[in-house]
Amino acid sequence: MEQQFNTIYSMFCNRVQETPDIAAYCERLNNQWQPTSWQSLKDQVEYFASALMAHGFSKGDTVNILAGNRLVWPIADLGTIAAGGISAGIYPTNSAGQCEYIFKHSECKVLVVDTLDQLNKILPVSQSLELIIVKDPVDKSLDKVIQWDDFLEKGKANPQYLNTIQKMTENSDPEDIIIIVYTSGTTGMPKGACLSNRYVLASCEALKHTVDAINAAIPDVYKQANEQPESLSFLPYCHVAERISGMYNRMYLGVTGYLVDDITKLYPYMLEVNPHSFAGLPRFFEKIYAKIKNDIETENGYDRDAFYRAVEFNKQVKQLNREGKNVPIQIQQAYENAEKNIFSKIRGTLGNRIMSLTSGAAPIPEDVLHFFEYGANIPIYEAYGLTEFLCGAFNTPDARKPRSVGCPMYGAQIKIASDGEILFKGPLLFSGYYKDEAATNEAIDADGWFHTGDIGKIDEDGFLFITGRKKEFIKTSTGKKISPLLLENLCKRNHVISNVMVFGDFKKYLTALITLNPDELKGYAKVNQIEYNTYEALTQHPEIIKMIESIVQSVNAQVSRTEQIKKFRVLTRDFSVDQEEITPTGKVKRKIVTARFKDVIETMYA
Template structure:
């Protein structure tokens, strides 16, 4: 039976994020709050130390004239200073406007201008350059605060300069930040997150203090995490998934290690040894692919043992899921393989992970089951920026692989017309900034958020997502195709895959564009006599095309006849944020990829 969760917390939640933060500081002042890299070492701060710093920065923002609900931008990668800035903005009653560090100058200026941001935190000289080159287009920005860029002492000041301004303000008005934070209404604007969107201009999603507080308290109420946990946080804090983890941390009080460098994730897991981490499916796909290809490269007995171990592991997990007993012989084999194989896989992630939380896109079931067989649980959740990131999540004691779990306590999920997933609850946005018509399309009169996702609910309330309604297409034979389902299957089968994009709208068969992971292919090249060759040369080789063809053939054995991929082409480059083919949160801009490669797609139908 599914776990039932008490919703009494809804009546006792802190009034706003600022109060929630200061309550956490007061409750566990000497406990570790954050750790972060300084050179080669990791530095640690307590909740009291973080609280003092945030209070000084918040006072500095008040001294600069930031008023309630006025926007303050952060253009930076994930780092400790991002969190200090975000908390300071909210404790000063301002509203954080998030900007990805990869956002180009034009969109950065658009976001800061549309939001009328008054102050901007800029990570470094690269981010500063986007602002200084377009200063005349940012009339509302009175000050820029840089984490590690070059200050001019006038328009651009350092984080220490801002803290010094705050110290002066606190000396004159010691209670100014606490008084300001206590006056923040629950429905006050806390964050403006511009969804990168796969089409058109980004839209600013208006999220309230009450929404973030609710997200943290709703996870706390489920007893998934405790103060004994240790999180590793690398996700972009400009994205709602990264930001919601902060709400959960404030509610529960566990420490968090922060480093946004994606190329350092695996190394950091070995050093930090976290008990949990949030990630997008691409991270799990890459990790799965890396382990599989490394083992295949070793070959021989090691590869045979590895394959047999997962065969046994998957069978044991299947029996458990079906409520059947595991035969003694299988149990003994499983114990042996746990020592020989699975423990080594777990060690790659630090050896202490209780579970990962997957969100932001659909996780392939086969990948989830593979990790589960190795003793690494992935709890898939679901949500979007428009509902403060979290709407549903699986539970460690009730994890139904293939679903995204049940609705957060105190919130609702239902299936509307055309099988569209609808959400309602304290986490839902106020609307889109300055876009009343877009808001009216997304939020109906009864407060339901229309997600644009297609899904279904089982008898116990577990939600399954089958894809974006806009991404579904119909072949000329009248059959509906859900590209994400096929695409994720290929990524589970092919350990070298980066992207697999299926097309076939109003055509008589499906085709695909394929890109391969550059890191995985560099390893393949080493083992196949192509070391030192460029990515383009490698993927254009006959050997690679044959390998991909074999994987596509294998994929087709798992598909319905009308879904099978009849033709495919390998692109000579991987998709990137810089090329405009991926959003900053690594989602494929399908329409851009299609436009860029229309001739190639047409050629497959010629």
């Protein structure tokens, strides 16, 4: 696998040299977007690195970053790497105890926080830290605490370290560990995945191949000539997807990132920025789908019949194109009229320059996928990867299948083990778990294959399908082993359902706890004229229970009798990150949910 650079920092310097005056990031300050050029970013990165070295920072030391999507993140991250250190992010939603664990496990010497709230959270557990850098104005008399601007000024006043930084980056090795990404941890304390220069650069190259394939299929009518590509940065940088496919891949491709530090403002910012591409989680697309679908069904700004006719024309045109057949002029004209009056209007809800959509982390319901492809004329390309091997599989315009996560990405090798486990191999692989040789040896076998823990299959065309988690199989009282993930994902194909957790260990039959998406549920109630007083009451309304039952029955029709969900309960609220029932990336913590809703579960086996 050919790579243009040996280190992240050399890639960064090349980007600065090629486009010094182009905006690297835009940050929301005083209700306006404030741009920072690549050259200005590099200046601040060097100030940060110099200040670290003036503080006594050594090669291999660790900096933790506890901040939202603000400019401090890329500056601190790249500055740490420039100083020869290791950068490790922490989720802003983590508790003080979880932060303390990462401080100590990563042997962190320096911590960067953005707000006083974050500072106050960690101060009681900060004994192991040498220095805390705070972005917002702070009481300078606090022990070990320095304000961000003062820290950068310290670096600016010590330019003698720039030569050291230059020599250090020139002598860096592709296998040097530069990042530790802590997994969100569904079963215990998180593991620290060590990522090297090689991992990041190989991932960027793999992503570039995928982006090129997607861009090549974008209709010319969508494209804006000679415009600087722009996208939103809203997922946490401590998550591997936003760190690699967001921060570093934008750097590699020269894309401007708009920093969204308040997730509740994502949608209005999207309409304001008008990004050219958007990489989101399924939940975002489900919300957009629910709102527009509700408007269509109630004819709020849309002609319902015209919309469904347009969808049929779109399906016909795409099918004829796939078959290599000519499109009859009457259908082509109807399609072009639908594009002008309907598809473009729906796409406009994502901004008037949007050209591509991608998603990962979890499957998107099929009705949502179909809506965007045929109702908005813009497909969503789904991907699959893990912290340890981010660039695993991706659907592309020329290679995609329903319910598949795609074919192997550039540089990725995939095979299925004898027990059905998905294995990865290639230069995109992580370097092991920090201070956990046993876990590393368990994850990477003697032949260099990474054991993902996911169960799947590869079809005759090379497409990968995820069917379950190896450690989450349910064993019923009859001895049957069943994948709960398969059933849960089948249920979640309906956008009204938010989370599903299937039970049945050592039981005669399977049951499920089901939570609902509030916006989608309220929209369903409005369209179907269901009256209710409170949201909690709506979740238990007989018509809603009947609707959920029909979804469960349709899922049961797709599996064997022993895999069918015999009983379910709809909860009055969704699982929550704050209550530690799901991780920041949306994965259900099964042990916690099982314990918390034990009484509800037992009613289904009474």
